[in-house]
Amino acid sequence: MGAQFGRKEIKLALIIQKYGGTSVRDVGRLQQVARGIVEVRESGNDVVVVVSAMAGETNRLLQLAHQITDAPNTRELDVILATGEQVAIGLLSLGIQASGARARSFTGTQVRILTDNVHTRARIVNIDVERIRHALREGEVAIVAGFQGVNAEEEVTTLGRGGSDLTAVALAAALNADMCEIYTDVEGVYTADPGMVPTARKLSRITYEEMIEIASLGAKVLQPRAVEYAKNYNVSIHVRSSFTKSPGTLVVQEDQDMERVMVSGIAYNKNEAKITITRVVDRPGIAAKLFGNVADAGVVVDMIVQNISQDGHTDISFTVSRVDFHKAKELVQGVAKEIGADQVLGDDRIAKVSIVGLGMRTHSGVAAKMFRALAAEQINIMMISTSEIKVSCVIDERHTERAVRVLHDAFELQTEPPIGE
Amino acid sequence: MGAQFGRKEIKLALIIQKYGGTSVRDVGRLQQVARGIVEVRESGNDVVVVVSAMAGETNRLLQLAHQITDAPNTRELDVILATGEQVAIGLLSLGIQASGARARSFTGTQVRILTDNVHTRARIVNIDVERIRHALREGEVAIVAGFQGVNAEEEVTTLGRGGSDLTAVALAAALNADMCEIYTDVEGVYTADPGMVPTARKLSRITYEEMIEIASLGAKVLQPRAVEYAKNYNVSIHVRSSFTKSPGTLVVQEDQDMERVMVSGIAYNKNEAKITITRVVDRPGIAAKLFGNVADAGVVVDMIVQNISQDGHTDISFTVSRVDFHKAKELVQGVAKEIGADQVLGDDRIAKVSIVGLGMRTHSGVAAKMFRALAAEQINIMMISTSEIKVSCVIDERHTERAVRVLHDAFELQTEPPIGE
Numbered sequence: 001m002g003a004q005f006g007r008k009e010i011k012l013a014l015i016i017q018k019y020g021g022t023s024v025r026d027v028g029r030l031q032q033v034a035r036g037i038v039e040v041r042e043s044g045n046d047v048v049v050v051v052s053a054m055a056g057e058t059n060r061l062l063q064l065a066h067q068i069t070d071a072p073n074t075r076e077l078d079v080i081l082a083t084g085e086q087v088a089i090g091l092l093s094l095g096i097q098a099s100g101a102r103a104r105s106f107t108g109t110q111v112r113i114l115t116d117n118v119h120t121r122a123r124i125v126n127i128d129v130e131r132i133r134h135a136l137r138e139g140e141v142a143i144v145a146g147f148q149g150v151n152a153e154e155e156v157t158t159l160g161r162g163g164s165d166l167t168a169v170a171l172a173a174a175l176n177a178d179m180c181e182i183y184t185d186v187e188g189v190y191t192a193d194p195g196m197v198p199t200a201r202k203l204s205r206i207t208y209e210e211m212i213e214i215a216s217l218g219a220k221v222l223q224p225r226a227v228e229y230a231k232n233y234n235v236s237i238h239v240r241s242s243f244t245k246s247p248g249t250l251v252v253q254e255d256q257d258m259e260r261v262m263v264s265g266i267a268y269n270k271n272e273a274k275i276t277i278t279r280v281v282d283r284p285g286i287a288a289k290l291f292g293n294v295a296d297a298g299v300v301v302d303m304i305v306q307n308i309s310q311d312g313h314t315d316i317s318f319t320v321s322r323v324d325f326h327k328a329k330e331l332v333q334g335v336a337k338e339i340g341a342d343q344v345l346g347d348d349r350i351a352k353v354s355i356v357g358l359g360m361r362t363h364s365g366v367a368a369k370m371f372r373a374l375a376a377e378q379i380n381i382m383m384i385s386t387s388e389i390k391v392s393c394v395i396d397e398r399h400t401e402r403a404v405r406v407l408h409d410a411f412e413l414q415t416e417p418p419i420g421e
Numbered sequence: 422m423g424a425q426f427g428r429k430e431i432k433l434a435l436i437i438q439k440y441g442g443t444s445v446r447d448v449g450r451l452q453q454v455a456r457g458i459v460e461v462r463e464s465g466n467d468v469v470v471v472v473s474a475m476a477g478e479t480n481r482l483l484q485l486a487h488q489i490t491d492a493p494n495t496r497e498l499d500v501i502l503a504t505g506e507q508v509a510i511g512l513l514s515l516g517i518q519a520s521g522a523r524a525r526s527f528t529g530t531q532v533r534i535l536t537d538n539v540h541t542r543a544r545i546v547n548i549d550v551e552r553i554r555h556a557l558r559e560g561e562v563a564i565v566a567g568f569q570g571v572n573a574e575e576e577v578t579t580l581g582r583g584g585s586d587l588t589a590v591a592l593a594a595a596l597n598a599d600m601c602e603i604y605t606d607v608e609g610v611y612t613a614d615p616g617m618v619p620t621a622r623k624l625s626r627i628t629y630e631e632m633i634e635i636a637s638l639g640a641k642v643l644q645p646r647a648v649e650y651a652k653n654y655n656v657s658i659h660v661r662s663s664f665t666k667s668p669g670t671l672v673v674q675e676d677q678d679m680e681r682v683m684v685s686g687i688a689y690n691k692n693e694a695k696i697t698i699t700r701v702v703d704r705p706g707i708a709a710k711l712f713g714n715v716a717d718a719g720v721v722v723d724m725i726v727q728n729i730s731q732d733g734h735t736d737i738s739f740t741v742s743r744v745d746f747h748k749a750k751e752l753v754q755g756v757a758k759e760i761g762a763d764q765v766l767g768d769d770r771i772a773k774v775s776i777v778g779l780g781m782r783t784h785s786g787v788a789a790k791m792f793r794a795l796a797a798e799q800i801n802i803m804m805i806s807t808s809e810i811k812v813s814c815v816i817d818e819r820h821t822e823r824a825v826r827v828l829h830d831a832f833e834l835q836t837e838p839p840i841g842e
Contacts, residue, residue: 068451068512076512079510080511087485090498094486105500107577156528
């Protein structure tokens with residue numbers, strides 16, 4: 001892996017580079033990105049670039065649509081939103097040409113990034129790489145619009161927020177690229193938010209599984225669906241900064257050395273709210289009724305916790321995105337009355353703090369260590385949820401920073417692990 | 422013709438409507454346009470709408486491109502510019518849906534408006550109307566992006582400034598529509614600029630030939646290429662205001678009655694500059710050399726005047742667009758030296774004033790009447806150029822308004838002609 005790490009060591013490779021909206025937020029930044037691309041191309045590499053809309057553009061377009069109607073038709077919304085990336089590919093292509101290399105832009109329709117028909121969150125079905133291969137053979141840098149595709153009826157589709165990551169990874173898989181570089185405004189994946197934990201350390205490597213958990217837990221470095229796609233097709237991802245040339249974090253398959261690390265990172269999410277229904281009759285079908293209603297309203301539920309039943313009754317708690325808090329609470333209040341539950345309690349001043357690490361599968365006592373560290377700081381745990389490689393605790397929002405810092409210390413993440421990694 | 426004129430009299434017709442950028446310059450105006458379209462649809466008509474980019478958007482995109490490079494690659498420029506119309510079709514479709522009718526947007530690629538490969542000023546080769554016909558059968562209003570097409574290699578192309586008019590007319594021809602309505606911010610075609618001549622009168626009808634001359638002479642009501650296309654395919658155009666419901670001007674084929682009118686309108690153009698080369702040796706090949714050089718530099722020459730030769734020498738004058746004045750003058754100075762001409766004189770404070778009318782073909786003395794009217798006002802004529810249905814005079818820019826007014830009076834355009842129109 002080390003041999004593929006630094007840019008200078010990859011000669012005559014096929015590299016996919018993805019730039020987000022902040023990397024091309026104005027013409028000055030876009031020209032800087034263009035010069036970087038030309039450098040890589042001039043070292044002899046074939047380069048395919050995926051680019052997002054200039055920062056703020058997608059929101060501007062969304063606002064225009066929402067000025068007309070509260071619930072815009074998703075087919076038309078995709079037609080509108082796809083223009084953000086289309087402008088960006090044209091401008092970036094001009095920027096690369098101005099820096100002295102050949103370039104050619106491609107929309108999702110032109111490439112052809114074939115998707116299903118689910119507008120605003122379509123799934124990629126197939127990518128026809130012939131036009132890109134042709135451009136590369138002609139010595140051109142291929143610039144592909146992120147976030148968009150086309151369905152079998154030639155309708156424009158979009159892949160959902162963060163979809164440009166998915167475009168890049170899917171192209172890397174389809175082209176059998178040597179590396180998929182995701183350029184972002186941070187230098188890589190850290191053991192914790194460096195703005196919160198001064199001793200946070202940049203990880204040189206992380207596994208797909210850990211990255212999926214960290215991404216899902218609210219770190220916006222990579223779209224979780226893109227990481228899953230990379231895992232399925234074994235695409236090596238390099239998360240790095242578009243501001244510096246220093247190496248970032250490789251997202252790769254698990255290997256022997258990695259087993260040594262118990263916990264790779266601490267994640268947090270302040271964007272959730274908690275709802276508790278007390279004294280629910282413990283009877284089959286109750287949970288189905290409760291969460292069926294919530295799901296039908298389009299509200300996504302994250303954690304669900306149900307304690308053991310006492311005297312035939314139980315308490316059920318769950319978390320939802322904070323924007324859905326009031327809607328979800330109202331829905332649950334209706335159901336609670338129906339099923340004769342006692343009370344519906346809500347709290348939207350919570351945070352979820354999580355430890356993520358592949359090593360948990362083989363090390364015991366990781367969760368207990370987390371609980372002890374929080375207890376020592378008098379931080380009360382409201383809810384607990386675990387997966388194979390993750391433990392999440394819901395706590396009072398006010399304690400978030402302190403909790404992240406104390407966990408970072410407890411698992412000694414500031415120092416490089418002794419063997420491997 | 423009268424029977425097709427008023428909106429209420431056209432039942433179960435297929436109508437093409439084209440809205441320019443000012444008609445959709447903000448969401449409020451766009452919703453107003455949408456409601457108008459729904460009204461026409463609900464009267465039982467099939468409606469196909471062509472829309473331009475929201476006012477200012479094309480210039481914003483052009484500026485972005487020009488911030489990157491002075492001479493943007495035209496293929497990429499088309500990719501960028503086409504997004505303006507793509508946003509507009511999506512938003513207008515949402516607006517129509519919000520007003521209660523079904524609608525579906527189409528890009529130039531989706532329709533398929535097949536063009537040649539000349540980016541930024543492509544010509545339409547063929548239109549595949551099957552998708553539009555299908556949408557109409559489904560009871561949908563079809564919203565088509567103006568100004569754009571696609572070439573045989575699936576590249577995005579654009580048709581040049583004013584190209585949305587051409588899209589509308591070409592669609593009207595391909596769909597064999599009953600009427601092509603061009604909505605604009607004026608109420609129709611006038612005998613002269615109403616802002617300049619208070620007695621200017623809206624024409625109820627004008628021939629294609631006259632409209633082409635008036636459009637070419639600087640009136641921005643309709644793109645000349647679109648009128649030529651309409652003439653070739655006999656498409657009836659109705660130029661009307663998007664602000665009022667009153668009928669505008671029909672652009673149609675010549676008929677018997679029209680022969681009675683000598684002059685239909687007065688046009689002017691303040692956007693030109695004049696260059697004169699004095700004492701050019703009168704020898705074959707000199708003009709070819711002179712204008713060959715100018716054409717090679719991409720400068721379009723409008724009028725060319727050469728007087729009879731005296732003692733083997735002659736003076737040659739010509740006009741160019743004012744933005745090309747300095748470039749053209751420099752080019753000509755080079756050639757003038759080579760061929761031993763005396764001087765190169767330039768003047769960018771001129772105006773071209775023209776009278777246009779089919780009747781000129783059969784009436785004598787029209788030009789003389791024009792010259793007398795200007796002379797009576799002490800307005801000096803610097804250059805004269807005539808075509809079958811037009812006489813143009815170059816004068817000092819300061820006299821433009823006065824010249825237009827005096828010509829409007831001289832040809833009695835304020836009053837409806839006695840017989841026919």
